[in-house]
């Protein structure tokens with residue numbers, strides 16, 4: 001019977017969509033000035049994972065985030081969030097966004113606790129009256145990022161890392177299942193970066209889907225299960241170990257990437273016959289370092305940049 005055959009297929013597709021947290025299918029985005037910022041970009045992110053979104057300045061990372069947030073119309077393609085359309089996922093408050101610092105007007109006079117309460121707006125009625133439940137969720141979120149003591153401070157008075165933590169708390173208070181983080185480590189010291197990574201790991205273990213844009217190449221293998229390399233389209237995607245190769249990074253960054261190779265005497269004063277190399281790849285934040293045979297495969301002349 002054709003009818004029942006179709007419904008079996010439909011439910012198989014529905015099951016697959018549920019395990020995929022975020023799916024971007026052949027997405028193209030053109031800005032009003034005619035600039036095609038994304039061209040046929042495709043990748044999928046499973047639930048319970050942290051995925052790095054990596055690419056040079058202007059490669060389309062923020063454009064992609066804005067498309068997932070429904071701020072920008074797609075010229076073609078489709079985005080599915082936990083098996084739902086973007087509009088439906090937003091209606092259900094499933095997507096939380098932690099913006100780049102530059103996108104926020106820090107002179108706007110607002111208290112830390114008010115910023116976090118904004119995460120509850122989608123759960124409130126149109127008068128936006130916070131109920132006890134909303135206040136409790138705000139308290140828990142502030143506590144979780146270690147910012148309870150700052151709740152009555154103006155957001156503009158905080159350090160870069162503290163501001164980031166407040167916006168993370170807003171995402172937590174919202175209870176979004178999909179969290180988009182745009183450059184969470186920019187302007188953040190190593191201690192705060194470690195705290196944020198610890199929190200992201202906990203959220204992953206709770207089944208959240210996280211997409212994190214970052215220039216900190218060295219941190220990616222440390223805390224991201226998966227990576228997507230982007231330059232207007234998706235150049236590589238999958239488990240970080242497969243994607244984060246010197247060849248793929250060079251393809252994504254081209255001449256922007258600094259590339260150093262140390263070998264032989266430069267590296268081993270004690271074992272001069274050891275021909276393993278050390279390759280350092282960086283776009284000027286925390287570098288990605290490859291040692292041993294993989295570094296040799298990565299190629300490049302010793303000392304090349």
Ligand SMILES: Nc1ncnc2c1ncn2[C@@H]1O[C@H](COP(=O)(O)OP(=O)(O)OP(=O)(O)O)[C@@H](O)[C@H]1O
Nearest residue numbers: 031032033035037056057058059060061062063064
């Ligand atoms: N509002 C806009 N109108 C026209 N073009 C835009 C607009 N916003 C971004 N672009 C262009 O789209 C391309 C992608 O920009 P996008 O901001 O998505 O890059 P990005 O990867 O987030 O960069 P960065 O690492 O610098 O944050 C760039 O060429 C940029 O100049």
